[in-house]
Amino acid sequence: MQRLLLAVDRLSTFAGQFFSWLIVALTTLISWEVFSRYVLSNPHAWAFDVMIMMYGTLFMMAGAYTLSKNGHVRGDVLYGFFPPRLQAGLDLALYVLFFIPGVIALCWAGWVYAGESWAINEHSNITADGPPIYPFKMVIPVAGAFLLIQGFTEIVRCVVCVAQGEWPSREQDVEEVDVDKLKEMVHVKDEDIAKLDELVARADGSPT
Numbered sequence: 001m002q003r004l005l006l007a008v009d010r011l012s013t014f015a016g017q018f019f020s021w022l023i024v025a026l027t028t029l030i031s032w033e034v035f036s037r038y039v040l041s042n043p044h045a046w047a048f049d050v051m052i053m054m055y056g057t058l059f060m061m062a063g064a065y066t067l068s069k070n071g072h073v074r075g076d077v078l079y080g081f082f083p084p085r086l087q088a089g090l091d092l093a094l095y096v097l098f099f100i101p102g103v104i105a106l107c108w109a110g111w112v113y114a115g116e117s118w119a120i121n122e123h124s125n126i127t128a129d130g131p132p133i134y135p136f137k138m139v140i141p142v143a144g145a146f147l148l149i150q151g152f153t154e155i156v157r158c159v160v161c162v163a164q165g166e167w168p169s170r171e172q173d174v175e176e177v178d179v180d181k182l183k184e185m186v187h188v189k190d191e192d193i194a195k196l197d198e199l200v201a202r203a204d205g206s207p208t
Helices: 002-019 023-036 047-068 083-117 134-164 179-185 192-205
Strands: none
Touching: 002 047, 002 134, 023 047, 047 134, 083 134
């Protein structure tokens, strides 16, 4: 079971990391469009539409990745103090009552929207020569499917936690910097940092 859970985590992680390269493409496109518009006096009418679709794709396809890392924003003022079994019970109820029905509705509506868009060969009407929209709308049901698969995985995790009293492990990826561990690795103490700050303050206050 744990292998299956981690396999789904790896799938969501791969999708999130793959589509994260859209950040590089989006940054490049924006930089080029600014240069082309203000230096070459040659703006492109389609650029704004493409930027929106690229950002939307990135946002949608990162949903399952973020869920696999337990990174979605939650109101955990009290939640963080609860024991694991109570946390899992609350999560399980919320997944079953709200998450799964909502994501199924997203997949269904997205499939309908994408099908209609492909049928009429839909293009953006913001500009006269707008780019096609149907590939972008296809992202909606695809992202929903990834999110639904990861959601069922999280439900299994909740059930396991309720039964065993502790959360199953997750696929690890990028982690925030642990300042205390970093200090231990480089053998730096708080006193050393305070002395360095004092030296910097004196240097800034000394006449040049």
